[in-house]
Amino acid sequence: MVWSILMNLSSMMFLCLFSLICLLGFLLMISLNFSYYIEWEIVTLSSGSLEMTLIFDWMSLLFLSFVSFISAMVMFYSGGYMAGDMNMDRFMYLVLGFVCSMVFLIVSPNLISILLGWDGLGLVSYVLVIYYQNEKSAGAGMLTALSNRVGDVAILISIAMMFDLGGWGFIFYNESGFTEGIEGLIFLIIVAGITKSAQIPFSAWLPAAMAAPTPVSALVHSSTLVTAGVYLLIRFSPALVGWGQSVLFILAGLTMFMAGLGANFETDLKKIIALSTLSQLGVMMFILSMGYYKLAFFHLLTHALFKALLFMCAGSVIHSVGGTQDIRVMGGLIYSMPLSITMMNLANLALCGTPFLAGFYSKDLILEVAFSSLLNEICFWLLVLATGLTVCYTFRLIYFTVSGDYNLAGLSCLSDEDEIMTWPMIGLGVGAVIGGASLSWLIFPWPYMICLPWKLKLLALLVSLIGGFIGYILNMMVENYKLNCFSNYNVVNFAGSMWFMPFLSTFGASNLILKISQYYHQSGENGWLEFYGAQGxxxxxxxxxxxxxxxxxxxxxxxxxxxxxxxxxxxxxxx
Structure with missing residues (x-):
């Protein structure tokens, strides 16, 4: 136990120091407007060479600072959440390996070196998802691993295609503006990005990965695994032109709408937060497909702060109520856990885009830029509805956890006495309050000048107010009255199951192949081959x-x- 506590403290101190160094490096890079590009040749194979490259610019250093800070908070938080676990040391080593893989991916502008961090994230995420050894975790881990393997294969094929293009790094394509003949490469990079960031049709693995311990969820859904795909596409963004942007635009719009709709029918606390992550990833991909990669990166950083805080607060609640994750049996927690619930509401309000919190500065700016762009009507209303659904499921979560009656067992021990879990939440809570304003001043030295009619200017605020009202009042009515609109099983099942995405990603994807193989097995191996072979x-x-x-x-x-x-x-x- 003492060794685990010392390991938590030493890991947290090292990661905090590394985060501070990266932050100072970011300030130096952005003030002097330059970057370091380190490259050395490992081996030469006839006409090609294998090179190791690292890039240290303002984007990579700022992202490293955020990843290190959130990882430090998660490591310290795990000391309280995982206290008493028999495999605490193994868990800590796995989390550190996860962070190292993400660091390696961030500083690599070369697809070969990116693949090392990319595969490291996939491997360690599989081991962490199956950390609790039961049937549910095993199935979720296999779904996570196989879904991410699609992106790994896309990266491998991209590396093979780069043999003919004269370079392994994305910087050459971004700076030269050369886009002719690389359509296949761009398609593969998009496939890799949407698999790792769980966009349609690869969305099923994200809620399934909630089988992992909650500290892992806080790290995965804030700044590491799911953001790796967005970060890869941000780096490749100058080359994403033409049909690549259109495909990404449509998939992102459908994903954020599907995730927002599904979260309003979900009752599992961690899965609701996971679907909110999926919705915000859709927002990042949406604005990235329009060419505003800085806005996507800005929202990625602000989202990391309040989403890690939200998962930590959820873990504190789950830890106190004895492992229960059903929000319908919660209620009145503000009286028993005032600090945890206050921090959870702070993160929820930041997720909604409440003014002057972290999410407001990035999300409101994204909405204004999107409204001022040339959007078709379908995509415009998808964005508006997704914004309203985000506020709706957030206030639904607030209603079931904060207000209402106390529905847990009478002997439940609810408190905020565990300081090991409390201090990381306070640290991330401070970031959720001041992080958005600070980042907006640092990343955008000149503010965006957006001219909108007052109707569009107030549309985001109006949709948020309507969504919050519906989310709170409608769930109050559902709890006290039977509403016919929620009694239709087919509608609820379709909306609450992510449009049958888990079914389509597993049985639906393999059913046709299994039927074809069964036919050839019966008619071939058990048919003609048996008749003219061994049995004949x-x-x-x-x-x-x-x-x-x-x-x-x-x-x-x-x-x-x-x-x-x-x-x-x-x-x-x-x-």
Whole structure:
């Protein structure tokens, strides 16, 4: 136990120091407007060479600072959440390996070196998802691993295609503006990005990954695994032109709408927060597909702060109520856990885009830029509805956890006495309050000048107010009255199951292949091959051996028949 606490403290102090160094490096890089690009050649193979490259610019250093700070808070938080676990040391080493893989991915502008961090994230995430050894965790881990393997294959094929393009790094394509002949490469990079960031049709693994311990969820959904795909596409953004932007635009719009709709029907606390992550990833991809990569990166950083805080608060609640994750059995927690619930509401309000919190500065700016762009009507209303649904499920979560009656068992021990879990939440809470304003001043030295009609200017605020009202009042009515609109099982099942995405990603994707293989197995291996192969040969030998046994039988009938046959053969030969 003492060793685990010392390991938590030492890991937190090291990561905080590393975060501070990266932050100072970011300030130096952005003030002097330059970056370091380190490259060395490892091996040369005839006409090609294998190179190791690292890039240290303002974007990579700022992202490293955020990843290190959030990882430090998660490591310290894990000391209280995982206290008493038999495999605490293994858990800590896995989390550190996870962070190292993400750091390696951030500073790599080369697809070969990116693949090392990319595969490291996939491997360690699988081990962390199956940390609790049960059937549910095993299934979720397999779904997570196989879904992410699609992106790994896309990266490998991209590396193979780069043999003909003269360089392994994305910087050459971004700076030269060369886009002719790399459509296939851009398609593969988009596939890799949407698999890692769980966009449609690869969205099923994200809620399934909630089988991992809650500190892992706080790290995965804030600044590491799911943001790796967005970060990769941000780096490749100058090359994403033409049809690539259109495909990403449509998938992102559908994803954020689907996730917002599904979260309003979900009752699992961690899955609601996971679907909110999926919705915000859709927002990042949406604005990235329009060419505003800085806005996508800005929202990625602000989202990391309040989403890590939200998962930590959820973990504190789950830890106190004995492992229960159903929000319907919660209620009135503000009286028993005032600090945790206050921090949770702070993160929820930041998620909604409440003015002057972290989410407001990035999300409101994204909405204004999108409203001022040339959007078609369908995509415009998808964005508006997704914004309203975000506020709706957030206030639904607030209603079921904060207000209402106390629905837990009478002997439940609810408190905020665990300081090891409390201090990281306070640190991230401060970031959720001041992080948005600070980042907006640092990343955008000149503010965006957006001219909108007052109707569009107030549209985001109006949609948020309507969404919050519906989310709170409608769930109050559902709890007290039976509403016919929620009694239709087919509608609720479709909306609450992510449009059957988990089914389509597993059985739906493999059903056709399994049926084809079953047909060829029955007609081939168990059919013609058996008839003309092993069973056919053995049957022929049985017939021939039976005839020989019959011919060797000491019977007068056999002798007479053989005598007549031989006599006929001799006569035919003589004639």
């Amino acid at each position: 040969v053995s049957g022929s030998f049985e017939v021939y051996s039976g005839f020989l046994q019959l011919a060797q039988d000491n019977s007068v009938k056999i002798y007479m028949v053989m005598y007549v046959l031989w006599l006929i053969l001799v006569i035919m030969f003589l004639l």
